[in-house]
Amino acid sequence: MALSESKTELWDLDISVIQPEGKGLGPATDGTSGTKPFRGVFEQFVQPCLAELLGSSLFIFVGCLSVIENTEGTGRLQPALAHGLALGIVIAVLGEISGGHFNPAVSVSVFLIGGLNIILLVPYILAQICGGMIGAGLAKVPICFLTGKMFTSHVAEVIMTLFLTMVVCMGAVNECTRSLLAPLCIGLTVTADILAGGAVSGVCMNPARAFGLAMVANYWSYHWIYWVGPMSGALLTASFIRYCRPLIFWGLDTCLYNFPV
Template structure:
């Protein structure tokens, strides 16, 4: 009938129900909050994190070694997660999003949009770092792209190191912020601290990327692609392994129910 109020559908978990026009705004807001807002936050957070991370490498003093990049990456990530994590989950890393999806912490439909948002954020962050850096420093640091691996003999060790380091980071996220048994208010701190530890331990071996978006942005800005694939394959394999590990052996009852529902 022409006099009926416009209707929209709302998914309440047990099936779709009709809602009047008074609820239509809430339907639209719900879709925005569930799909658009988290992707925007992942883009913003990735851009901020990678901007700080790249600058810390470009402006790094030889006297501080790995300490300056380690602290800058870890503290920046912890701060951004504490600020924005409640909106998107605070991944800012395709490998972490993969692990979170496998353990039920991220809707499968959002995985690809998250990846796109994170990679675009990485490009923006790296571009901003290049824009504010002194040209000589930028090129001396290869634009903060990962240049640690210089020959084929280093590949196996670097790849293995990236897998192990990223597993620690992904575990910190999944167990500290997603798993009902172990998550707590100190998750941003523990996640940021895992990055500090990883860079201090493995920075001299593989560069300690742990994040394909962190690798891609600087590589584009500096046109440096040597052994770039390591920083995609290693972290993504780690995310897959952590997701399967938690799903099969550690996951709590809530996680199992989510996975069963899928």
């Protein structure tokens, strides 16, 4: 959970970043050719907080849903596996951006040993708290709409697919967060999703799989859920990753959206 040097130095608050050759839009605002202070602000302070918000949301959602949907006879095993797998996965895919805390207690301990900039401590904690509320709220949606099976299944497919596609994009595609463990993380994400939400929708997350099974069994009831849900989750993932894409034109092209186009 170690952060990069730019995020761990407690007292060096120089946030200017040298603009790579060929990507500038003219002289920098501070008079130094090629320097873009705003890029440093976004990369060092905004991106990590967004990563903590997203990671906390996904971790809490999977964990809460695994407890809510825990089947009789599994005891604590199902929630324990779902919590552990979810946490390990979000750390693997988002740790390079924020350090992978997702817990105020962890952030405080890392700060006290000099591993977190003091300016980031409170924003980290706020992002984690907001992420916890979002994740718990999303997990409660199926309970609030138990009478509407279609809506419940649709929400589950959207969130579970969002989790899966986020791991694929951040772990296997993004050059700055790509990991050799991406295949394992992707497989474990499917495992965590099934453990957490298998009783809600079956956790398909793959329209091709759903279509093949429906074709063989000639059963098309509610088939649209397994297309609309996963596609919606994929769109949400892309929206988050490309969130600041327009800022590239201002020289703010950072690691988060260093994707091939």
